[in-house]
Amino acid sequence: MKSHDKTLFLDPRGGIAGDMLLAALAGLGADLARFQALLRAAGLDVALSLEQRSRAGIAGVGLRIDAPGAQPLRHLADLLALTDALSLPPRAAGRSRAAFRRLAEVEAAVHGVGIEEVHFHEVGAVDTLVDVAGAFWALDELRVGEVVCASLPWFSGTVACAHGLLPLPAPAVLRLLEGKPVYATGIEEEIVTPTGALLVDQVATRFAPGPDGIVLAQATAFGGRVIEAAPWGLRAVLLENYL
Structure with missing residues (x-):
């Protein structure tokens, strides 16, 4: 078994x-x-590729997910069944299941329904399964034991979704931000998505301006949208703990 002796700073x-x-x-x-x-072995016709992207003169990477065909609306039981079919390592599997349960609880509270009634509209497609389960799988692959996250940017505006026009941060995001440090930006578009907020909620072991350790590698990732007011993307640093 790999020991999780690395720190990830976000x-x-x-x-x-x-x-x-x-x-x-x-x-x-x-x-x-x-x-x-793993996805293919579970019967999911998904192709993943890492693209080179750049914003404001900064080079980085982006994830491309190709999954043919329309994705159905899914309930919690559907996401859990797909997670089980992936044959993830035990730690990643358990964390993925816990994350989807957490998301269902948040969505149920926001919409005033039971957990079993929640339809995962925006977050029900296979790309969200890839993002969530893939993140926990990758953390294990990189032997990450601790995730340190800097404060999260606050944003405003509105977003159109299956439930209509919602204020930003979206209600589910706002609940997932509870207990976490934020700072005002004046940005009027979505820069923390529900899946992003969920993963921070589930993986961040503490919040701090920076990490401690020896820097091993760094990466900058960009989403598909160009956000002019925040072009820096997500910066991630992998560190080895001091001996």
Whole structure:
């Protein structure tokens, strides 16, 4: 069994989404081909690739997910069944299941329904399964034991979704931000997505301006949207703990 002796530091000043975190972890050395093989073995026709992207003169990477066909609306039981089918290592499997349960609880509270009634509209497609399960798989691959995250950027505006026009941060994101440090930015578009907020909620062991340790590698990840007011992407640093 691999020992989880590394620290991951996340700097989300340019935002965070599920695909950005997985892209950053791949940029740090997690082999997406190995995770894609797990998806294929589970019967999911998904192709993953890491793209070179740049914003404001900064080079980075982005995640491309190709899954043919329309994705159905899914309930918690569906996501858990897909997670089980992936044959993830035990730690990654347990953390993935806990994350989807947490998301279902948040969505149920936001919409005033039972957990079993929650339809995962925006977060029900296979790309979210890839983002969440892939992130936990990649953390294990990189032997990350602790995740330190800097304060999260606050943003405003509105977003159109299956439930109509919602204020930003979206209600589910706002609940997932409870207990976490934020700072005002004046940005009026979504830079912390529900999946991004969920992963921070589930993986961050503490919040601090920076980490302690020996820097091993760094990666910058960008999402598909260009955010002019926050072009820096998600910066991730992998560190080895001091002996």
